[in-house]
Amino acid sequence: MQKDSHTGAVVACLARRRFWATFLAFTVILVLRPISVRAQNVPAAQIDSLRAELLLMRARLDSLEGVVGRGAAGVAVADPEEETADALARLRAAARAAASDAAGDTPAPAAGTQQFVRRAGSLRALNPEISVNGDVYGSVRSDDPGAENFIPREFELSLISALDPFTRAKVFLAAEEEGGRIEVFPGPGGEEEREAGLSVEEGYVEWVALPGGLGLKAGRFFQQFGQLNRWHSHALQFQSRSLPHLAFIGEESLAQDGLSAHWLLPTAGAGAFEATAEVTRSRNEILFGDSKGLSYLGHLNAFWQISGSTDLDLGVSALFGDHEDVAGKYASRLFGAEMAFNWAPPERSLYRGVVVRAGVMLSDPGAVSGFPEPDTALGFWSLAEIKLSRSWIAGGRYEWVENPADGTQSAWLVSPALTYWQSEYVRLRAEYDVLRNPGNTTGQFTLRVTFAMGPHRHETY
Secondary structure, three states: OHHHHHHHHHHHHHHHHHHHHHHHHHHHHHHHHHHHHHOOOOOHHHHHHHHHHHHHHHHHHHHHHHHHHHHHOOOOOOOHHHHHHHHHHHHHHHHHHHHHHHHOOOOOOOOOOOOOOOOHHHHHHOOOEEEEEEEEEEEEEOOOOOOOOEEEEEEEEEEEEEEEOOEEEEEEEEEEOOOOOOOOOOOOOOOOOOOOEEEEEEEEEEEOOOHHHEEEEEEEEEOOOOOHHHOOHHHOOOOOOOHHHHHHOOOOOOEEEEEEEEEEOOOOOOOEEEEEEEEEEOOOHHHHEOOOOEEEEEEEEEEEEOOOOEEEEEEEEEEEEEEEEOOEEEEEEEEEEEEEEEEOOHHHOOOOEEEEEEEEEEEOOEEEEOOOOOOOEEEEEEEEEEEOOOOEEEEEEEEEEEEOOEEEEEEEEEEEEEEEEEEOOEEEEEEEEEEEEOOEEEEEEEEEEEEEEOOOOOOOO
């Protein structure tokens, strides 16, 4: 009776083992089959190895049936639990290897060995944002139709990175080709041509999260003389800066090296007010000549949200420095005031909107020593854009300025334009400029294409 009970126990144990082994093998097949379908790059050798393990398990189960019979006949048998455990361990190892290869993971290291973890993702997070902006155009002038018809005006490389929670850095490198631009008051030698070359437009570090609404900037930067001076050329609403800017500052933005402090005044509900003070080394030839001394700039700006669809922006600026050349020295003083009105209904802002900007600039130099006081010159500019649809914008501008070298002369400019935004990365603009300066009226048609590669697009900040 004892022998029969032992045999019965063995039979029951083997039956349970057979059931669970069969269930496990069936589960492994169901799990690994979709993995192999998704990852078709699993090596054929691994699939063959798994198939061999399953066949071995089947053979083990068949042999266990024979053991049951021999046990019932009184023949000594090996421990079935040990053999089944070995087979299951091999099956699990094969399943883990196949799943690891399908997912592209690295096998788990053996106990007691050092594991090296790749940090490529963390290192990529430290890389700066890299963008490229292009500005190319073709033009036809009424006074010289065959001159400078196609010009790749500028290619700009921007590098922007957050250095830590309080600091960020920006570097803008530009390769420019001169020519084809508006010359307000031509000199005796005509427009000065310069060879294309790579230059640093801006390169600075700024602290943006200081207490009390303060911000600091150090390096070379576009100064806060109004809002449009901060814009890069590819972001401008027309193909050139305003006539007063061209006459008093030059073709490029007012960009100098030094320090800038910005303060957002603590106001509640009455709009937003900010003040900027900048101390820089003089490097603008039109304003300061050969002087390398310090220049000082102050800017005040106010912003009001009139309604949910309308806002108004007002600002005043003042710049002081010394102009030096072979003839002598005098104080260079430049003042400006501007406004911006924006209407965009919130529910239709992608399709409808109006932007109106206008400003005045005054060049008011003062004699210092050994140089007759230059003439005071005044300039006015205005522009407007109407959004016709999500992609089409119609605009125009009117500008007038006095000659800072001769107060009896003046010039004006009228420019209608039509802009098509193919996407937020590609913009096409057709513009016709009519320039009237002393003794001459010139028309110029320009077809301009600007494009952006990367996160830094046509920003207006």
